[in-house]
Amino acid sequence: AAGVIQSPRHLIKEKRETATLKCYPIPRHDTVYWYQQGPGQDPQFLISFYEKMQSDKGSIPDRFSAQQFSDYHSELNMSSLELGDSALYFCASSPRAGAYEQYFGPGTRLTVT
Amino acid sequence: TQLLEQSPQFLSIQEGENLTVYCNSSSVFSSLQWYRQEPGEGPVLLVTVVTGGEVKKLKRLTFQFGDARKDSSLHITAAQPGDTGLYLCAVLSGGYNKLIFGAGTRLAVHP
Numbered sequence: 001a002a003g004v005i006q007s008p009r010h011l012i013k014e015k016r017e018t019a020t021l022k023c024y025p026i027p028r029h030d031t032v033y034w035y036q037q038g039p040g041q042d043p044q045f046l047i048s049f050y051e052k053m054q055s056d057k058g059s060i061p062d063r064f065s066a067q068q069f070s071d072y073h074s075e076l077n078m079s080s081l082e083l084g085d086s087a088l089y090f091c092a093s094s095p096r097a098g099a100y101e102q103y104f105g106p107g108t109r110l111t112v113t
Numbered sequence: 114t115q116l117l118e119q120s121p122q123f124l125s126i127q128e129g130e131n132l133t134v135y136c137n138s139s140s141v142f143s144s145l146q147w148y149r150q151e152p153g154e155g156p157v158l159l160v161t162v163v164t165g166g167e168v169k170k171l172k173r174l175t176f177q178f179g180d181a182r183k184d185s186s187l188h189i190t191a192a193q194p195g196d197t198g199l200y201l202c203a204v205l206s207g208g209y210n211k212l213i214f215g216a217g218t219r220l221a222v223h224p
Contacts, residue, residue, distance in 0.1 A: 004155075031209065033211060033212070035212070041216070042201060042214035042215060042216050042217055043156065043201075043212070043214050044214075045211040045212060045213070048209050048211055050209055055208075055209040056207050056208070056209045056211050058211060088153075090155050090156075092155070092212075094210070099210065100144060100146070100161045100205065100210070101158060101161075102158065102210075102212060103158070104155030104156050104157070105155050106153075106154055106155055107153070107154065107155050109153070
């Protein structure tokens with residue numbers, strides 16, 4: 001079965017650079033969530049989209065922005081990167097807003113040096 | 114403070130042993146989920162419990178939701194090295210069901 005695809009899997013950036021993370025949800029899933037997981041921590045919700053509109057927002061810095069496109073893929077844009085942004089970034093998709101199930105991608109490991 | 118408190122934080126056991134991990138809160142939830150995460154990978158949903166007192170079994174894993182829907186436990190029988198990983202409990206929050214996770218229990222099962 002098709003799973004959530006994230007790219008790239010690994011990304012190394014320097015401070016103050018920008019990064020773009022991509023997420024391709026499971027086909028026919030219309031809801032996408034982004035989570036950030038720091039070393040040794042649990043995943044923290046950043047932002048979600050339902051039918052290409054932002055549906056909820058968590059602890060996402062103003063330096064970050066995201067959107068969901070017409071084909072339902074989503075991109076997380078991160079600017080003015082800081083050392084503390086180094087983390088695993090997960091995308092999850094859900095078959096419909098309000099569904100119990102969220103299916104996580106393999107994540108993008110971002111390292112800021 | 115964490116909405117969901119998981120214990121123990123770390124657990125190291127030998128293959129064949131039984132274990133129980135806990136997820137506690139002072140809040141009442143309409144549902145609770147358990148995920149398993151391996152290093153460098155995304156969390157994988159194991160089970161969703163929705164009814165107070167509910168017990169669900171998944172092979173050697175037994176999940177229980179507390180009667181008051183404030184806590185849950187995960188019991189593993191005859192643990193195997195393949196059970197090694199981070200076990201996270203989580204609850205859905207908000208109209209669009211963002212997940213709020215506990216800090217997790219890191220389980221290591223040694224052959």
